[in-house]
Amino acid sequence: MTHRQTSGRTSRRVKDLILIGHGMVGQRFLETLVEQPGAADRRITVLAEEPRPAYDRVHLTSWFSGTGIEELSLTPPGFLTRYGIDLRLADPATSIDRAARTVTTASGQVLHYDELVLATGSYPFVPPVPGHDAAGCHVYRTVQDLEAIRADAADARVGVVVGGGLLGLEAAGALTALGLETHVVEFAPRLMAVQVDEGGGQLLRRKVEDLGVNVHTGAGTQAIVTGDDGRVRGMTLSDGRELPADLVVFSAGVRPRDQLARDSGLPVGERGGIVVDERCRTRDPHIHAIGECALAADGKVYGLVAPGYAMAGTAARSLAGDHRDEDVFTGADTSTKLKLLGVDVASFGDAHGATEGALDVLYSDSRSGVYKKLVIGREGQLLGGVLVGDTESYAVLRPLAIGGNPLQTAPEQLVLPAGPGPAGPVALPDEAVVCSCHNVSKGEIRAAVQQRGCATVPEVKRCTKAGTGCGSCVKLVGTIVTEELEASGVSVDKSLCEHFAHTRAELYEIVRVAGISSFSDLIDRHGSGQGCDICKPVVASILAGLDHGHILDGEQAALQDTNDHFLANLQRNGSYSVVPRIPGGEITPDGLIAIGEIARDFGLYTKITGGQRIDLFGARVEQLPPIWRRLVDAGFESGHAYGKSLRTVKSCVGETWCRYGVQDSVGLAIELELRYRGLRSPHKLKSAVSGCARECAEAQGKDFGIIATSSGWNLYIGGNGGMTPRHADLLAADLDRETLIRSIDRFLMFYIRTADRLERTSVWLDRVEGGLEHVRAVVMDDSLGICAELDALMARHIGGYQDEWAAVLDDPERLRRFASFVNAPGTPDPAVAFMTERGQIRPARPGENGRILAPALVAGPRLEVRPA
Numbered sequence: 001m002t003h004r005q006t007s008g009r010t011s012r013r014v015k016d017l018i019l020i021g022h023g024m025v026g027q028r029f030l031e032t033l034v035e036q037p038g039a040a041d042r043r044i045t046v047l048a049e050e051p052r053p054a055y056d057r058v059h060l061t062s063w064f065s066g067t068g069i070e071e072l073s074l075t076p077p078g079f080l081t082r083y084g085i086d087l088r089l090a091d092p093a094t095s096i097d098r099a100a101r102t103v104t105t106a107s108g109q110v111l112h113y114d115e116l117v118l119a120t121g122s123y124p125f126v127p128p129v130p131g132h133d134a135a136g137c138h139v140y141r142t143v144q145d146l147e148a149i150r151a152d153a154a155d156a157r158v159g160v161v162v163g164g165g166l167l168g169l170e171a172a173g174a175l176t177a178l179g180l181e182t183h184v185v186e187f188a189p190r191l192m193a194v195q196v197d198e199g200g201g202q203l204l205r206r207k208v209e210d211l212g213v214n215v216h217t218g219a220g221t222q223a224i225v226t227g228d229d230g231r232v233r234g235m236t237l238s239d240g241r242e243l244p245a246d247l248v249v250f251s252a253g254v255r256p257r258d259q260l261a262r263d264s265g266l267p268v269g270e271r272g273g274i275v276v277d278e279r280c281r282t283r284d285p286h287i288h289a290i291g292e293c294a295l296a297a298d299g300k301v302y303g304l305v306a307p308g309y310a311m312a313g314t315a316a317r318s319l320a321g322d323h324r325d326e327d328v329f330t331g332a333d334t335s336t337k338l339k340l341l342g343v344d345v346a347s348f349g350d351a352h353g354a355t356e357g358a359l360d361v362l363y364s365d366s367r368s369g370v371y372k373k374l375v376i377g378r379e380g381q382l383l384g385g386v387l388v389g390d391t392e393s394y395a396v397l398r399p400l401a402i403g404g405n406p407l408q409t410a411p412e413q414l415v416l417p418a419g420p421g422p423a424g425p426v427a428l429p430d431e432a433v434v435c436s437c438h439n440v441s442k443g444e445i446r447a448a449v450q451q452r453g454c455a456t457v458p459e460v461k462r463c464t465k466a467g468t469g470c471g472s473c474v475k476l477v478g479t480i481v482t483e484e485l486e487a488s489g490v491s492v493d494k495s496l497c498e499h500f501a502h503t504r505a506e507l508y509e510i511v512r513v514a515g516i517s518s519f520s521d522l523i524d525r526h527g528s529g530q531g532c533d534i535c536k537p538v539v540a541s542i543l544a545g546l547d548h549g550h551i552l553d554g555e556q557a558a559l560q561d562t563n564d565h566f567l568a569n570l571q572r573n574g575s576y577s578v579v580p581r582i583p584g585g586e587i588t589p590d591g592l593i594a595i596g597e598i599a600r601d602f603g604l605y606t607k608i609t610g611g612q613r614i615d616l617f618g619a620r621v622e623q624l625p626p627i628w629r630r631l632v633d634a635g636f637e638s639g640h641a642y643g644k645s646l647r648t649v650k651s652c653v654g655e656t657w658c659r660y661g662v663q664d665s666v667g668l669a670i671e672l673e674l675r676y677r678g679l680r681s682p683h684k685l686k687s688a689v690s691g692c693a694r695e696c697a698e699a700q701g702k703d704f705g706i707i708a709t710s711s712g713w714n715l716y717i718g719g720n721g722g723m724t725p726r727h728a729d730l731l732a733a734d735l736d737r738e739t740l741i742r743s744i745d746r747f748l749m750f751y752i753r754t755a756d757r758l759e760r761t762s763v764w765l766d767r768v769e770g771g772l773e774h775v776r777a778v779v780m781d782d783s784l785g786i787c788a789e790l791d792a793l794m795a796r797h798i799g800g801y802q803d804e805w806a807a808v809l810d811d812p813e814r815l816r817r818f819a820s821f822v823n824a825p826g827t828p829d830p831a832v833a834f835m836t837e838r839g840q841i842r843p844a845r846p847g848e849n850g851r852i853l854a855p856a857l858v859a860g861p862r863l864e865v866r867p868a
Contacts, residue, residue, distance in 0.1 A: 191208065
């Protein structure tokens with residue numbers, strides 16, 4: 001018998017717990033279990049079928065657009081080691097001996113258990129039609145499945161998806177992105193028949209077909225037609241029609257993976273699923289079952305992640321001895337909100353009005369592509385609803401439906417666009433579930449603010465986990481946090497600083513509308529005091545963005561940040577970096593030679609950056625003008641690395657060179673970088689263009705990124721790397737070049753007009769009222785009627801652009817500032833010292849006897865860098 005020593009003479013028996021399955025629900029079970037009392041007294045072994053730890057299947061389709069498996073991973077770094085969990089990858093369980101309490105694995109290992117948890121999930125249902133197992137037929141469930149689909153798609157022209165549900169439409173989106181002519185075959189009379197009603201299904205179909213997908217409803221798959229080589233060549237439908245096909249994806253539903261339980265004698269449901277009680281216990285007291293493999297106490301198998309998470313929590317607490325009456329699983333909310341092929345769809349509660357006496361409140365606008373239906377009960381309570389095309393109100397409507405209380409707002413006001421909209425989070429009762437993924441109520445969020453000191457959404461996320469699942473509730477969480485702080489008397493001050501009682505966005509509008517051209521005028525008319533190091537650079541950026549003169553002229557020069565003050569980035573030892581623009585990362589051999597000669601002659605450290613340009617480090621302030629003179633003469637201009645503005649537009653080589661490329665990514669990247677160069681913004685801007693779905697330029701990690709498709713360009717916004725990386729969101733798909741550029745113009749100017757100080761596009765997109773849907777409506781549909789103004793602002797920028805360094809070199813007055821000492825302009829700063837390392841200079845560290853570099857070109861064409 002195995003024991004674990006605790007303290008002194010006391011020993012405590014260690015229980016062996018085996019978890020079969022390491023998917024999303026299995027990982028959630030582990031995370032909950034290790035938080036329970038007595039968790040340290042368990043030795044946990046996890047048997048996984050796949051060769052990788054748990055990953056996010058909900059967002060699996062993003063793998064096609066470049067999201068790496070590391071980004072999809074749900075296993076926190078160090079988690080398994082921290083809790084001593086033995087994860088055995090690619091070694092699934094093959095049998096259970098309940099009498100001996102052992103599990104046998106595929107590798108032949110026989111493991112003893114005291115407690116066993118089954119989280120085996122489900123398997124895709126493949127209709128047993130002739131040819132269903134032919135080469136070219138796939139399912140859509142795991143990363144391996146997606147890898148096989150992409151490999152086959154390389155030689156395919158037409159793809160057919162069998163199944164028009166949630167996963168089927170995701171698969172159709174993936175095939176479309178891979179450049180295939182795509183068909184969806186659905187046996188039901190409409191797409192997403194479980195989630196949406198007839199009206200919503202009609203609008204959804206029209207929107208999907210507008211995206212180039214061929215939809216066939218009311219027809220089943222009769223047979224898969226194969227060629228002489230055994231590969232898929234077509235499909236015969238139940239109505240007699242035939243479709244060409246080079247690739248078939250079956251997405252016709254899933255079935256519980258309950259074979260292990262069946263073989264061990266555990267009861268299963270008539271249609272599958274391991275029978276469990278309200279605490280997720282099977283008939284065997286030593287075995288629990290959770291997630292899609294389980295038939296819950298209410299007689300249902302739940303195929304969504306939120307119910308699976310709830311079951312995982314119930315089972316973990318049950319194993320820890322927590323048998324409170326309220327900690328049971330007797331059913332779950334199956335509400336759904338997602339974006340399918342770029343179409344927003346949501347369904348919640350009794351969406352089909354099955355409740356006796358229910359009435360519908362309906363709003364449909366086929367011209368705008370919006371369908372909303374609310375189901376209202378006899379007592380005036382919201383029972384459920386369907387939203388297609390506009391799901392912004394889902395975050396509030398779903399908790400109202402779950403709460404079951406009579407509405408305090410007329411139902412028609414909840415759907416009409418001209419109405420005041422949903423009553424808001426204040427109208428939600430505390431017991432209303434705001435985050436269904438983690439079962440977090442409004443009351444718990446309020447308690448996190450009031451009792452645990454959380455003052456921001458990230459703090460509430462860490463405290464309650466609300467908003468860390470699918471993310472659809474983040475906006476509502478933010479609103480609750482703000483209103484709770486305000487209700488507590490905490491002033492949520494949005495002022496820029498003590499000198500301006502306005503936000504940055506408000507100051508931008510004041511300067512733009514009033515035609516203000518100086519900081520002094522602005523603070524005299526709309527502020528107080530003399531200004532500070534917060535408001536001065538902000539106003540300087542606004543004035544520069546609205547083309548009010550060179551940033552080093554007059555009063556403007558005194559407002560600039562340290563980097564802008566010398567048009568270069570200050571480095572750790574007091575030297576500066578020089579960064580010429582290399583649009584799209586494309587450079588000629590002559591350009592490379594020119595940069596190399598300049599770096600050699602001035603003794604600069606050279607580094608090729610992740611932004612596809614060459615940075616030169618180690619320049620003293622008085623060297624900046626002569627360095628830039630040679631760069632400008634060689635045809636280069638400022639890369640604006642020193643400013644809050646566009647940095648780079650990266651690119652892959654695109655269709656010009658790459659055999660996978662479908663568009664000219666380099667040409668577009670150059671065009672965009674030259675178009676937006678020098679564009680001043682609240683924070684730095686980064687972009688990239690990828691020439692195909694392989695996403696080599698990493699466009700979805702940028703403020704705005706573009707990915708080529710066979711039909712045009714997909715535009716993503718709000719991504720960034722750095723300390724808090726964020727995957728960009730799809731704003732629009734398959735745009736032609738003209739529409740793409742116009743959309744980027746408007747997105748950038750809308751961001752510049754409305755963002756806060758030092759607010760990246762990613763943070764702005766999460767904060768702005770209405771989020772992505774609102775930005776899409778403004779940019780793509782001109783919902784605010786301001787697109788003409790945005791277009792004019794961008795045209796003003798493009799027409800007024802001038803290279804800041806070229807303008808400095810042509811002005812003796814501007815050149816005077818570039819000196820280490822005013823009374824000795826040519827004297828190097830003795831504090832700027834260097835050492836040599838790997839054949840180049842680096843800043844001298846404290847205690848090192850670094851050397852001051854001699855002025856450039858006084859002794860010949862090569863500048864010697866001597867070791868200390």
